[in-house]
Amino acid sequence: MSSLRVLLLILVGAAAVPAIGQQLASPSENGAAPAGAATTPKVDESALRFFAAQGDKQRLDAEIARLRALYPNWQPPKDLFSPTPDQDPDIPRLWALFAEGKFSDIRAAIAQRQASEPGWQPPADLMERLDEGEAARRLVNASEAKQWASVLRIATDTPGMLVCANMDVLWRVAEAFVRTGTPQRAKDLFIYILTSCPNPQERVATAQKALQLLDGPDLDAVLARANPDNTPEFAGLREDLLRMRVGRAAQDTTLSVSPGDIAALEQLARNGSVADDALVLGWYAFRRGDAARAVDWFKLALDRQGGASAAEGYVLALAATGRAQEAEPIAYQWRDAGASNRKAYIDLMAGLLATAPPPRLEQSVVARFAPVVQEAKSATGAQALGWYAYNTGQIRTAASWFRTAVQWAPADEVSAYGLALVSQRLKDTATLDAIAASWAGKSERILALVSPAARRRLASRAPAIASQPAPISQPTPMPVSRPTAATAAPLPLNGALPDRLAGYEDGPASGASAPRGAPCSSAGDAAFRAGRVSPEEGLARGWCLLELNRPLEAINAFDIAVRDGAGRTAEDAAYGKSLAYMRLGLTNEAQVAAIETPQPPARAVTLSADLLAQRAIAAYRDARYVEAILALDERSRLAPEQQDLMSIRAWSYYHLRDFVSARRIFTALRDAGYPEAGAGIDAILAVTRQVRS
């Protein structure tokens, strides 16, 4: 069977291409000698003679190879280089135009000659070559425009161009098979090339193309066509194959790679000098939850000029290992390298800033974040600056940032809650009431700020008030600049002092706390400070202070009850104390407090579950997503996971780039009617559309 016939069978198998059956009787096939026939076929050698006369060795060889493929019994003439006196003078000129690829000029010249000399026919070989040349050009254009059915149709219409000399065309046909859903035909075509075409560079390039387009057994079948000489022909490609496998697995956590593959690529990465392998390994580790290892690979990639992707990965991985502060300079430095880098920086800072109690940050770290938030119009960033200002007692600044966040993301409940909370503290009842009205029926905790009944309802389910950090004192709170757009009357950048005064009007400005309004103890404050109160009084005072959202003082009160009380009183106090710690976001302390006194089994379970929920939330806000998931896993053994916690779990997976798991949960949440789930699914789609390498 001639190789041309093999090729035709590959093409004809493309059932998607219409009217292919008729193409079997192609002109070149008609011209071919029947297999086994001894007669010498009549072969048009004018092209050969032209290329020979031109001294164009490359084209001459290609033409000889082409004619041999078409006419297996044909031998090139011996007298190729002798002059041919009989020539029509137009013929060499037409071939010259052909050699220059001036197909339109040839067509025009032929038409002109035929108009002046009816019945004149150009050489059949020229016409065939011209058809093939045009078809090849058209096929390339169709392929560039991703018109894959068109590519296959053109190839089927002009199979004569599908020869080793047109390697690019062959590769494009193979890609068209893959793009139209018939990779096995691409495999057949690659095998045809490796069976028929001898050029070593093109063979290796063909194997590389196969690597890009095929996988699994199809790819193995192609690579098995390596020349069986001493050194395996495609040995160098093994590394590419390895990179591709791990690279795909780094994108898609449902794919598995053998530990041997990972070890081999790690070896390559360490021995190499470029960033690519380290980068792939970084993403692979990161998306499989091994952030610590990912940090090392991303660091290596970054050191080797791995660019924006390396920086992004490094930042995410550092944050995931609880080293957010360490990541900040890198995140800031790379913030303008791309949308992902900007997001990584903003998310990192948001995680840092929204932590309660606020971490100690360099002033410059906070100061340089605000302009980025402004420019990106990031509600996440604005909200985080709001919480940071709030947590450090800069209540008016907090109000400005929350207001900005609400402007940028009106549907974000957390920003609205933040604004409501500071409005309450600033006695801005107009704003508070407006927010409460617009969130009526949608946010219980916003309602609780204006409705005592709702507050009681919520308190009975404590500690559901998760992200409600109370302002606490910090020795040297970092002043936060205000958003420029949202502030009507610009205040000095260091608006900290007036803020603190305003914010602390009902808070512990110094060690001496003097509760205003409803006193929380029948005993005097002095007696309380002296510790001369009964455990029952301490317990009552603790609950009262907690109700007033003054958890630090509540802890002191509960402490008295734990220390001096017994039985139910001590249990309750320990419980209250751990709630107060949770209110402060201090989950470790909360856990310690909870075990100070044995709790009744039911409450112990509730408390543990609540603690773990708090810990998960805190970890999540800290961008420690692995820990968030671990806490949720632990909690799920004690109590069913509510939708808001499922959402946190899903977002944690999202941040860890485990989009499959995130999507599964978001989908379940969406089906259950959880309003935020759609945003998660959208976010996954937005990210997964971007191919990262």
Place this chain on the structure above:
Amino acid sequence: MARLMARLGRGAGVAAAMLVAAACLVAPGAFAKEPAGMISRDDWAAYSARFVDPSGRVIDDANGRISHSEGQGYGMLLAYLAGDKAGFERIWTFTRTELLIRDDGLAAWRWDPEADPHVTDINAASDGDILIAYALALAGEAWSVPDYVSSATRIARALGQQVVRREAGRLVLLPGVTGFSVGERPDGPVLNLSYWIFEAFPVLARLAPEVDWAGLAASGRELLSLARLGPAKLPPDWISAPAGRPLAPADGFEPVFGYNSLRIVLYLLRAGIPDSDVQKAILNNWMVQNGGMPAIVNIPTGKALARLSEPGYRMLAATLACAIDGTAIPADLRRLQPSQYYPSTLYLLSLSLVSEKYPTCLR
């Protein structure tokens, strides 16, 4: 949505560099003697020297020297009318290899010499495909080239499958394959009534009889009558034709009777329709309102935004006047004065019509 063929660039003057005349291998004098020759050899040589490059690319010199399916179709039609088989082959070769690459068998509409790949919008523009198929059919029949006829047939069938569609209760010609239908635009379908090249429909009907070309022609006539909008009662370039609502200028397009619509007159006349109500409205606007010159007219106000004094545009008005009351073509419009691709094209199509159907206007 692909914004096909926004012709507003066409007013701007971009001097076209003279192109190298097509390489001639054989001594000239080989022009066909077939009856199609309604365009003189000199006029066509001047046109093709200026707007057709050796690769067969018809250059729209007022639109960044891009090429498009419409220009290629015009070029092929003009070459046919000039009896230039070689020129026809040249333009067709470019059209086939560079534009006729879509999966559905229609041509990609936009080709940019500065871009790589050159095709910068794979969408089709249906008037370009109609012109290409029409020119192929005419040339294939007159010159007995079966390949032309079979190529024309494939395009005509693809047009029937892709863009001749029943939308909002009418049989319409969608301007492109994507972006204009009821399903794709709130004000859809959005149509361009200057894409109805009426003279081509009977020819395409012979090639693809399964498509209701006669119905398409009838709906085009009806739409043209309904599209007389605004104080000047002129059809906008881009029109929205939703079900059960009156026609209106399409959203996102300038509401003008502009460079697109002004060729409607020519297409109707070339199809043997001299007296439709839309032609009367256009004639009134050009002759009475704008001193014998075609004008770009704002539809809502009816005011002229620009008068087009280029010979190619004035020839449209002269041809209309000739067809309606036998007015002689002014002396300065009897030869092509190649200025820019678009008005020069309209000029040659007008002149070929007058010389064929109204020769007395040239005496």
